[in-house]
Amino acid sequence: MACRESRRIDVGRGAALTSEAMDEAEAFVRELDLDQKAALRMRLLTEEVLEMLRSMLDSFSGLFWLEADERECRICIDGTAEVDLAAERDLLSASTDGKNVSVKGFTAKLTQFVRHHKEYLARLNALMNLSSGAFVDDYLYIGALQPRVDPSAVRWSMADYRQFLLDDETAAEQVAADRDELEKSILANLADDVKIGVKEDRVQITVTRKIREEKQKPKHRKCFGFCF
Numbered sequence: 001m002a003c004r005e006s007r008r009i010d011v012g013r014g015a016a017l018t019s020e021a022m023d024e025a026e027a028f029v030r031e032l033d034l035d036q037k038a039a040l041r042m043r044l045l046t047e048e049v050l051e052m053l054r055s056m057l058d059s060f061s062g063l064f065w066l067e068a069d070e071r072e073c074r075i076c077i078d079g080t081a082e083v084d085l086a087a088e089r090d091l092l093s094a095s096t097d098g099k100n101v102s103v104k105g106f107t108a109k110l111t112q113f114v115r116h117h118k119e120y121l122a123r124l125n126a127l128m129n130l131s132s133g134a135f136v137d138d139y140l141y142i143g144a145l146q147p148r149v150d151p152s153a154v155r156w157s158m159a160d161y162r163q164f165l166l167d168d169e170t171a172a173e174q175v176a177a178d179r180d181e182l183e184k185s186i187l188a189n190l191a192d193d194v195k196i197g198v199k200e201d202r203v204q205i206t207v208t209r210k211i212r213e214e215k216q217k218p219k220h221r222k223c224f225g226f227c228f
Helices: 015-031 036-056 085-094 106-115 117-126 158-167 173-184 186-190
Strands: 009-011 059-068 072-082 155-157 193-199 202-210
Touching: 009 015, 015 036, 015 059, 036 059, 036 072, 036 106, 036 186, 036 202, 106 117, 106 173, 106 186, 106 193, 155 158, 158 173, 158 193, 173 186
Parallel strands: none
Antiparallel strands: 009 059, 059 072, 072 202, 155 193, 193 202
């Protein structure tokens, strides 16, 4: 099957625009001829992605669409965003320790990454613990950056993040906690991968779910006299 694509819907934070995006997603999924369970999972995944977008950004204007081929279906978002860091700093200054205590949970970490993308990447090499090779506050486990790397070239992938947590053989408390958060995340359980890229005020998010095993409905067997 050649790559198919839904209509591209202008989305923002408004409920009406979100509703239109959901309607388009449901229509597109029906065209894929998925079974009932697979179609429901795609609906839940779409709802989770749109909800994440609402919580992630103060203002967003861009395009939402779905695309699919024989192997997978992708939820795509591409647009411009505004992040009110001044208001966020006011909230932090009112906290008892001045730290962002909200970065708990998998989706919250994605929100933090998008909102503080430049600062996050700039800190990775500066905060490296040279004695152990560990990174301080690298909560998405991106690792060391090449010298003078362009932050816009960095794309975070949930598949890489998940693999890191699975491969880590240490008994680190934080790794264990992050693994537990991932296992409890609705988004992580429904999606095979989430890719996030940020460049200035442009945000691109692609959420992938494999449908190869789910796409085909069971075929009726031909009966030649007897069926078992």
